[in-house]
Amino acid sequence: MAALSTNLADLPLQTFHQLSHCLTNNDLWLEIVDTNHLTIYSMSADEVETLRRQRNPGEAALRLWGNRGQTVQDFLARLQQLSKISRALDNPQLILSRKFKELRWGRSEQVTISVTESTIRLDCKAVGFPSPNILWYKGDDTISDERILEIPRCACVARWTFRCFAHNEVREGFSFSAFYRRAGKQFSSTLESKEIDVAPFIRESDLCDKCRPNSYNDLREIMNLNNDESPQQNVQSLNQEDESLIAADKVAMIISNCAYRHLPELVTPHCDAETLAMALQEMKYKTVTLADLTLEEMKFVLKEYRKLLGNGVYAVFYFVGHGFEVNGQCYLLAVDAPADAHQPKHSLSMDWVLSTFRDYNPALNLILLDVCRKFIPYECIPAFVEYAEQFKARHRPSRNVVYGYSTSGGVGAYEVKGEINGVFMKYLKNHVMLNRSVFDMLNRVLKDIEEDKKVCDVQVPEVRSTLSRPRSLCDPLVFDGHTFSFDHHTLHWRLMHELPNPVIVRFEAECLCVTIWFDFCGHFTNKVYVFSSVGDLRSETNDDDDDVRLSQKALEHRAYLSFVKDLHTTKEKIFTDDEEGVSMCWLLSNLQRNKGELTCCVDLKHISNLEKAVATKVTDIGHVLITRIEMLK
Secondary structure, rough: OOOOOHHHHOHHHHHHHHHHHHHHHHHHHHHHHHHOOOOEEEEEEEEEEEEEOOOOOOHHHHHHHHHOEEEEHHHHHHHHHHHOOOOHHHHHHHHHOOEEEEEEEEEOOOEEEOOOOOOOEHHHHEEEOOOEEHHHEEOOOEEEEOEEEEEEEEEEHHHOOOEEEEEEEOOOOOOOHHHHHOOOOOOOOEEEOOOOOOOOHHOOOOOOOOOOOOOHHHHHHHHOOOOOOOOOHHHHOOOOOOOOEEEEEEEEEEEEEOOOOOOOOOOHHHHHHHHHHHHHHHOOOHHHHHHOOOHHHHHHHHHHHHHHHHOOOEEEEEOOOOEEEEOOOOEEEEOOOOOOOHHHOEEEEEHHHHHHOOHHHHHHHHEEEOOOOEEOOHHHHHHHHHHHHHHOOOOOOOEEEEEEEEEOOOOOOOOOOOOOOOHHHHOOOOOOOOOHHHHHHHHHHHHHHOOOOOOOOOOOOOOEEEOOOOOOOOOOOOOOHHHHHHHHHHHHHHOOOOOOOOOEEEEEOOOOOEEEEEEEEOOOOEEEEEEEEEEEEOOHHHOOOOOOOOOHHHHHHEEEEOOOOOOEOOOOOEEEEEOOEEEEEEEOOOOOHHOOOOOEEEEEEOOOOOOOOEEEEEEEEEEOOOHHHHHHH
């Protein structure tokens, strides 16, 4: 825990690394940059671009602000101000151990009411830290999780009362969780507002578009309702065929393949996947983002993904990597595809994908294929024609499907040198969160690429659709009537996105202990950062004493971690701090290949001879992210 007067560049090593990584994820550091050139957090366009090119922009930004004299206290003040706009800035404050604040009402009226010509706005005034999550109720039904609720100024809502429920909590599974969730410490609170009656703000003549009658006689009928007859019932009889565009659940499967073993490696797919996952999670999608899958793994996760589909669900499948096209059919290539992959057994056809989803009927099935669609050699085509025959017999029309292809048939999809995203995602990210139909959204992407002089002549996206209604990715999530399945999907998703608690391995003979902890790698579900540090073995009575300095013996030892061969581990990075000693970090990938809890081998080594372990222990870490998928089957 750093003192408020500590300069940002002098933060303790572990805190500095966690904070810089948090700021780098989803380019969160950019939200802190000020466009006002007179403030300490201002940056020119050139400075921003220079930081963007850094491997860890969050770390570079922290050092820059530290060099400008910013302390923890200064930085927290900036984050507190900005967190009123973006809840994403709560995590940096939690890493810096900002004090938990129980929820309270910031205004005596609890909920402020403002009225326009057509709407009534209810603004929940609960304040605290972390920022509160808000749920609005109409009667006993949940209708929104936004801080401000907008309802039509209409007779159809005049007899309802509204209330808001606020909850804040330091969640489990983060690097800061253990600090806040110690026994005896408060880490959550709730508030519930009094009921709000909106009837006084509605005139008899106020009618929303859905309730506005088509004739004078209809108007008289609505205006002269019996006391035991609600406006809602009458409105429903007038609008039976006007079904709302809502989602019973929102799910997404995102696969990005870069590290091909026998084909050219790609640069931007992981950034593309991260960009889309971030946007979809903002719109309440349960995203599962996986990197570098084999063909067998792709088939497995898609079969698991289909369990989340069903009536009323909005589903997104995005694949970015190598691919090709045969007879109008796209084939996706896994990282284990051979150099000559032009055989059905080496690729995943969209025929296979749609047949896997055949018995599931989402309200929206958006399929985004960010792959090349170049045609294969003529002599390879017969094998694919024969392969495709098996799907013709059981082919059925696919409803509510929208295909978004990054490029046209026979044409490649490109990465532009120096860009963090591929061409398709570079423009898709500008439209994906807008309240427009998915068909309109993709057409706008096509238009943007058409206006890009660099690529307009070599890459033209394509859109196909069997969608009968103008559904948008940001249509509201309303799971009434689907509560059981929604809760089941939510639990399933959350379990796959939890990190284990820190693990302490005790080396009694050496009077040392090793702490192993974890942090997310962006939104990926099969990657994780693993850290280790060596400390002195303390008695049970002083384990919570954070002020005890490390002994020289602890400072002279390193903890090297190793995992099973199926998991890919990067070369360790070493971070040194005079007080906290040495922390080591690895990026662990391919977690989907571990079929149970993770086991780790810990080699304790002295700096005088890093080739030989002083002591070795094997420890169980537990389930990490997607490793729970076998447990949930």
